[in-house]
Amino acid sequence: MTIKYDRNNNNGMPNKKGYKxxxxxxxxxxxxxxxxxxxxxxxxxxxxxxxxIYFACKDFRKRSKVLFKI
Numbered sequence: 001m002t003i004k005y006d007r008n009n010n011n012g013m014p015n016k017k018g019y020k021x022x023x024x025x026x027x028x029x030x031x032x033x034x035x036x037x038x039x040x041x042x043x044x045x046x047x048x049x050x051x052x053i054y055f056a057c058k059d060f061r062k063r064s065k066v067l068f069k070i
Contacts, residue, residue: 001029001067007049014046022051025070029053032066039063 003022005014014022026044033039038058045052057063 001053001055003051003053004049005051012048014051022046026053028070029055029066032069033057033063037062 003025005018005022007013009015026041030041033041033055035041039062040056042054042056044054055063
């Protein structure tokens with residue numbers, strides 16, 4: 001999942017409010033995509049106005065539905 005944010009005035013990184021918002025989105029993802037159900041959060045990266053969240057999963061359909069909902 002890639003989330004774009006305003007990278008101006010912060011060297012390409014989100015500001016404090018932006019970080020909190022991005023963390024909230026990731027927490028919601030973790031609640032819906034549990035590792036016990038075959039979804040493994042393998043990492044994240046924030047740079048150049050984008051935050052990427054990486055999941056390995058058995059069922060891409062549920063992941064797609066959850067991402068669309070969010």
